[in-house]
Amino acid sequence: MKKILTLLLIFVMCITIMTGCSNGGDDNTLYVYCFGDYFDPELIEEFEERTGYEVVVDYFDTNEEMYPVIQNNSAQYDVICASDYMIEKLIAEDLLSELDFDNIPNAVNITSNIKTMIDDFDPGMKYSIPHTWGTYGIMYNKSMVKDEITSWNDLWDKKYEGQIVMPNSLRESYMIAAKIIGYSINTTDEAQLKKMTDLLTTQKPLVYSFANDNARELMIGESAALAVINSGEIIYSKEYNEDLEYIIPKEGTEVWTDCWAITKSVQNKEAAEAWINFMLDGDVAETNFEYLTYAIPNKEIDDLVDEPVLNPSNSVLAKCETLKNLGPEGDDLYSKYWKQYKAE
């Protein structure tokens, strides 16, 4: 047993030496807080070479995980990446710094249709710069689903019992019900919520599983025939399973934008703006698009992202809505009904 210990010690020492204990935070360091694997990691080195700043990147999985860290300022980050409704919440709570567009000349590359969407949560685009965007829709397998899928109502078709993957997130689930009935996806009316819960409950027996990240894997592996999924997943999924298709239901859907923003407690604002400016560069956007396969709203790569599902027409977008921050009471109400729905 003593030997095990000795060897373990040596093993640890080796790894420590191998990787080196790098953690020197000085003025030249930029701290980035972003969804995991949300840009090509090779770009970090390119940015460092171009600007001379040193970059430390940290990852999180959901907006909600990131929020308490920023709110309590428990770890100091300069640049963060967050979704639309979270940006709105952060602005409302005065946790973001206004951007100085003189330092972000590449902002001219932002496509015009995305700007109207940003107005929904960041009027005038003062605090945030879009990184990726997309819609929620239905992915289906042509060889398993014979009918044409056009509507959210197709998810209520008894034929597909045990073959449907629904999102395991509260807001997206209620978005579907709201679009079918014709409510706003940001409603906080209790009667409407109750009705939506009833509607979702009737569909629950048909569901194979509730999944977010894993939905595309289930579709690629053909364990499910239909899945509610975000548009960024289709290019990737099709690469592994040619039968997969993605549609935006005719009732309209949720459109989402993930944005870069600078925190209030920023230590190195110039570096932060340089980072955002770098991300808007045409070549960088292309690298990211190829790495992520999520749509990137950059004029320079418009011809690359010309798939209709990734770049829906304005008439489709007219029927779409952005998720909004509901406030504590709204959150509690949704949470209450969601738990009832899940407990059924």
Place this chain on the structure above:
Amino acid sequence: MKKTFKGLYLALIVFFLYLPIFTLMVLSFNEGKTMNAWVGFSLKWYEEMFNNRQIMEALGNTFTIAFWSATIATIVGTIACIGINAMGEKKKSIIMGLNNIPLLNADIVIGISLMLTFLMFGISLNYGTVLFSHITFCLPYVILSVMPKFKQLQNLTYEAALDLGATPVYAFFKVVLPDIMPGIISGFLLAFTMSVDDFVITHFTRGAGINTISTLIYSQVKVGIRPTLYALSTVIFVIVLVVLIAINIMSNKKKEKNI
């Protein structure tokens, strides 16, 4: 007949425990990025792993945090056992009850409560807060491993050593320590393993730029975990396995020699 049945049962349990691990190892050689389709054999994820600065940093953090937290927890825990052992029954059971709290608490509650506590006292999160949190949840495992050894300890030998003129410190190192050593080692190993495997507590108590393998894995859930992390897990696993087998062979040889 009975022997084959026993062997079969053992093999089945080991198979059950190692089946998912084997699956991940196979997937780490899959050329594709998906878990659900075999595209072709490839070593590209291994190559990517060694060239990825983030992964290498996370690897370093994981093992230094595990090493220091397990070491400190083992020292503090072992010393504490001397103290607890000298206490009366009532005090002892209160302390053992307190010791059980971190074991009984959900990880997320420990993580969030620690984060809130650090913030309340104005301590900004960094490497140190992660280390402190890891020591806190490793300690109970050390206590639970070492305490029983003290119970089995013959107090008489220690007292005999004192009677023969040994100082208490000398007697502790010469008489007590060898007896409780197995408990200390298993406590250390368990603490080390728990620290390596932890995600939730690290997530809430880490500062900017501090990632462990676990936090790296969880953060990739949104866009799908890259097989580089399967490759990394496979490498760690194989190293530990090889070390273990080597030790086993070495000590078996030694035994044979002694006979």
Place this chain on the structure above:
Amino acid sequence: MNKKQLFSGPFLAFILCGTLVPLGVIAFYGLTDRSGAFTVDNILSIATPEHAEALLLSLGLALISTVICLLLAFPLGLILKDSKLGQKGFMVFIFILPMWMNFLLRTMAWQVLLEKNGVINNVLGAIGLPALEIINTPAAVVLGMVYDYLPFMILPIYNALIKIDKNVIEAAYDLGANYRQVLSKVIIPLSLPGIVSGVTMVFVPSLTTFAVSNILGGGKVNLIGNIIEQEFTTSFNWNLGAGLSLVMMIFIIISMALIEKFDRNGEGNLI
């Protein structure tokens, strides 16, 4: 106060700063609402149907997993005790080793194996057996719990078993006991501390888990752990999450008190 007792000082300091104070913080959150006013609503909300159902389901699944682990681990412990397979350290390592592969990755691997069109079903289909349809059901969650926590049951039981003096067992045989009697009158009573700590180590994490139910339950199996996690991570109601955690802790303390009754010696041995 004996001088020796002072040795536990650093440990008590860690318990105070790392466990008791944070626990106080959680209790504070659990007993206040968002505005900071005192309330017991968060605690009482356990009685609402959606929370109570989740708690009952959690208790049920944790109990089933614990029993299965015990039934698997005890015979295994007996086999290992008699076998000549290497020395003690090696056997222990075989069962700790899986923990070196990240917990989330291992659980996700089960998903790949169990999926409707997954590896196991493809193998079963190829040899003409009916498909195994347990993914996204409580059965899959139980499987995941048994898988993840079985080592915690095996180790303490094994450690208790190898400590039993062989002479005691032989004496029992010499006095005319048959195998069954030896098992029930000698081996099981003497290994009770190991069983108790094994049961604790499996029951508690099974009761509080949220990751296993999320991954293998396909979001259809809603445990109390999932609800607490959701309050902290998506619903922004930390007060309710803290209140429910307090309730969960009370349930754990009650269960532990019941289990400890069997363990006369105070504490079992984990290793």
